[in-house]
Amino acid sequence: MSKIPSEGKTASGSVLIVGGGIGGMQAALDMADSGFKVHMVQKDSSIGGTMAMLDKTFPTGDCAMCMLSPKLVEVGRHLNIDIHTLAEVFSVQGEPGNFTVGIRQYPRYVDPEKCTGCGLCEEKCPKKVVSEYEQGLGIRKAIYSLFPQAFPNTRLIDKENCIFFQKHKCRACEKLCPAGAIDFDQTQKDFELRVGAIILGPGLDRYNPVIRPELGFGRWPNVITSVQFERILSASGPYSGEVKRPGDEKHPNKVAWIQCVGSRDFNNANPWCSSVCCMYATKQAVIAREHDANIEPTIFFMEMRAFGKEFDRYVDKAKNEYNVRYKRAMISAVRDEVDTGNLILRYAEEDGTLVDETFDMVVLSVGLQPHKDAKEFASTFGIEPNEYGFADTSPFSPVDTSRSGIYVTGTYQGPKDIPETVTQGSAVAGKAMSLLADVRGTETVVRELPAEKDVAAETPKIGVFVCHCGINIAQTVDIPTVVEDVKDIPNVAHAEDLLYACSQDSQDKIKELVREKGLNRVVVASCTPRTHEPLFQETIREAGLNKYLFDLADIREQCAWCHMGEKERATEKAKKIIRMSIAKAARLEPLKSESVPVTHAALVIGGGVAGMTAALSLADQGFGVHLVEKEEELGGLAANVFRSIDNRDVRQFVKSRINEIHSHSGITVHNGVSVKATDGYVGNFKTVLTDGTEFEHGAVIVATGGEEYRPTEYLYSQHDRVLTQRELEGKLETESPRPEDIYVMIQCVGSREEPNNYCSRICCQDAIKNSIAIKEKTPTAQVFILYRDIRTYGLLEDYYKKARDLGVIFVRYDVERKPEVISRGERLEIKTFDPMLNRDVVIPADFVVLSTGIRPHPSTEEIAKIYKLTVNADGYLLEAHVKLRPVDFPSEGIFLCGLAHAPKNLEEGISQALAAAGRASVLLSKDALTVSGTVARHNRETCMSCLTCLRICQFGSPYIDEDGRISHNEITCMGCGICAGICPAKAFQVNNFKDDQIVAMIDAFTEPMAGGY
């Protein structure tokens, strides 16, 4: 239950979120969707953060802006989220449940209430300024918008560059603004807010490589930063996605990436690893090759830190399919080649030979670092920063700051990638929800939607909106020609093009036109329905139409992107795709979305640290929890771990969690049993356990964990001095090494090789933790670590340094020449090829310690079958969307966390568990849920009960009823249409994908262009 200490005072049901990056936005959406009022304070003129500058993202290649843009609109238009841009917090007083926050908002000089976002002011502004968003590679105006999809889409005036503010003349924007929105008299204003909890997500800044003149940034124009390269790759960037070098705008062939610029540098810059640079460089090299096949990318690196899910395979793909060359070398200086603009990189081969190599362009993979005001920021909120200026947290409470009621999300807690940031966004939401559970719903308002217009008797009046998607579509498809083509098709009442159909101003325009022209169907021709359909559906619903009277014609993924360079043919294809969509739209029917009640309880499968954390978080919010653990005891793998890398007592922590679980009145523990069967659907599951216990619940969290790989190599179980790291850790708890002992640790045992070609993520940390323990107990004992890459990402880099300082010796090995372990009586001998010495070395050892990999728990597969979940090639559960829905499954109401998702350490598992609980709470906090109307309809009259549908349905919606015949549960149906496709009797039809609609689309494709549908 609520942990608000302020007895007697009513807590506030509002939260303050500082920072509008992807971490802050996820937290905002989860909080607002589960009954809390959110105030978001954002320093920039728009929300979006770092992600707004990125092109595509690793390892999926998803377009960053395409993922971000719907989120911007979702956050921006959420009734229970107030966004205060150009604002900062200057004071915080109070306690959990009751904080008073002072906010200072700087003037925009444009009135957001009046501005329509038409952009005329920007177009006509005579003052050109170098664009910070384009990283100095492009131009903006003195009145501008941070980026085209910015939210809010109200422009702002840059006072320092505005001719009126500087010279008291011009006022062109004011004269031209049709809405009278320009307000040169605006001033800074201070105001106060009362909130129950505070979430900090200010993100990080990027290292400025000017500080390292030897790398040539700022001196040689063809040396650029990785952020500049993101903009160069971007279709909406300074060169429209063409890879050119800034010096002379020539197409470069040889491009070099220099890794760790401003990271892992204990002497000149930041000591930590920035966690994302190895992968973003790989991504940039791959995308550069996709844009221009002549590019020859080389990545100069020290350690390839591909430690995330599917990352190693991505690097292999980059090497094997995209010819990305990875060169293990440190670049100490970049020189320019006279008159060519080329750059000469000097590096030493591993054997010491010096090489000079010339490149056309150099990209510096700059690291991430706290904002320069990080100290002041921490002191405003009264929280402790760590020694580097990140928010100080503990591995057991990764989103709690030192001040109760104030939480941290995203990169401000330590460098991380998008999915980890999104995960933490949901995790902090889970924490804040637990704190404020008692005041949920006290400060929120309910959206009043206009009554739905009855269009049954009307002839179709279709509005068609064709999106440029910047130049994503427009550079391949001739948009004006397409608009011209569709505008005279019968039933089309309006057609026009939009620069970004998903931006706020476009949404407003669509709504306005629906009302003004009486449109009763809308087609948007743009990107993928996967990310954007819900946004447009909501827009037309707000305009009074049933949301299913919408169709999305995908002319980006299915046209522009796959026909780059074929403008004429792509334009013809786009016309056809849109004509098909119009033909279908004319036949769209309004659908009803069913409402189902929610059982306010959850099932958590797996009683390891992740499962226990999720269970406690949910129970603290007042939801009932059934925690099911296969073993007799709770605790999972962590029960056998003694210490964390920062020397905290893990077993004590696990014990206290177990005690909390057992003493929590909201949690029922089912030990020694597993799930036998399940029935039901989101909000209403029924589960039967192997001991026959039955219960109902609204959500499921799968936390089935993993297990340690039992090695068969390196004489394990043949020689009693060959141990695993776990066994060594146990020994070190009770014994000290002898002064003369020699330990040889071998990394990547059972990891990073087919058929388990993934990094187990924790083995490097484990080896370093145990080697530090050996050296601290017995400094004369020797430790050798034989490794492929040391992956101490983020702030863990400190421990790598500590191990080196304590005298641990690191020797790299190649996977093609693995170490050999030889028994020498009681002792052992290890032969390994040292690439630095370019010869074999032999190390006598008292102990060989194997850093063994992680495998999914065998019961994960069983649970996946019961709940119809998908696992990846390595047996780990597959999330709904790698970037944006990292703890959700495609099946609604089911969430995941911990090792069942992928290898991760305790801290990351705890974050993910809090996130899964946060996501589950969003649904459990509702009394009823609305389920999609796009479901299959079953016709009992024509059904022969042949059972084909029953066998094929992934979601278990067809079932055998009491008459022994097939019936269909529309609530569990996900509308995938497999039943409709396979049913020999045509007894299934998917709403709005009915045969007549599909046939009309086919006709529109095959028929000559003229004529109606």
Ligand SMILES: Cc1cc2nc3c(=O)[nH]c(=O)nc-3n(C[C@H](O)[C@H](O)[C@H](O)COP(=O)(O)OP(=O)(O)OC[C@H]3O[C@@H](n4cnc5c(N)ncnc54)[C@H](O)[C@@H]3O)c2cc1C
């Ligand atoms: C070159 C590069 C490439 C990358 N590529 C990838 C990739 O391909 N895949 C991937 O997963 N990750 C990638 N990343 C990492 C990814 O960008 C981050 O993980 C993610 O954007 C971090 O989100 P965040 O919300 O923590 O912070 P941010 O995005 O930095 O957002 C924080 C926001 O808070 C605002 N703010 C700061 N201080 C204050 C304050 N005092 N008051 C109010 N607001 C404040 C900031 O202006 C900012 O808008 C890349 C990073 C870089 C630099």
